[in-house]
Amino acid sequence: MITRLTVLYDASCGLCRTARAWLAARAQLVPLEFVAAGSTEARRRYPALDVRDTLADITVVADDGGVYTGDGAWLICLWALDDYRGLAARLAEPSMHPLARAVVATAARVRNYGRDCDGTCAI
Structure with a gap:
């Protein structure tokens, strides 16, 4: 059973x-902790993870040892949120996984009024 991500x-x-910031501001059914990929803390906690991979795309580590990357990571982030768990369940179909990333990216862009990534991230 996952109790922290x-x-x-x-x-x-x-x-x-x-x-x-958008994810952190939502009500969470499963607490989300945020650690900068490639940081000393991330390397200390997860020495088996490839730093380049964690910087190239979101990576979520569950307290049960599960590791989620890419679309699956966005899906589990939505699953952890109170108001988005139902949506995450609907997006659980593999063909729908990319929409989880789009939901978070769109919400973040709207909240940020058009400021955008410098093009190096995978959101």
Whole structure:
């Protein structure tokens, strides 16, 4: 049973920081903890994870040992949120996974009034 999720995100990317803030501001059924990918803390906690991979796309580590990347990571982030768990369940169909990323990216962009990523992030 998952009781906590750690989200590794690119702290140098404006959109990634905004998505992080958006996720953090939502009511959470499963607590989300945010750690900058590639940071000393991330390397200490998760030495087996490839830093380049965690910087290239969001990575979520569950307290049960599960590791989620890419679309699956966005899906589990939505699943952790109170108001988005139902949507996450609907997006659980593999063909729908990319929409989880789009939901978070769109919400972050709207909240950030058009400021965008510098193009290096994978949101």
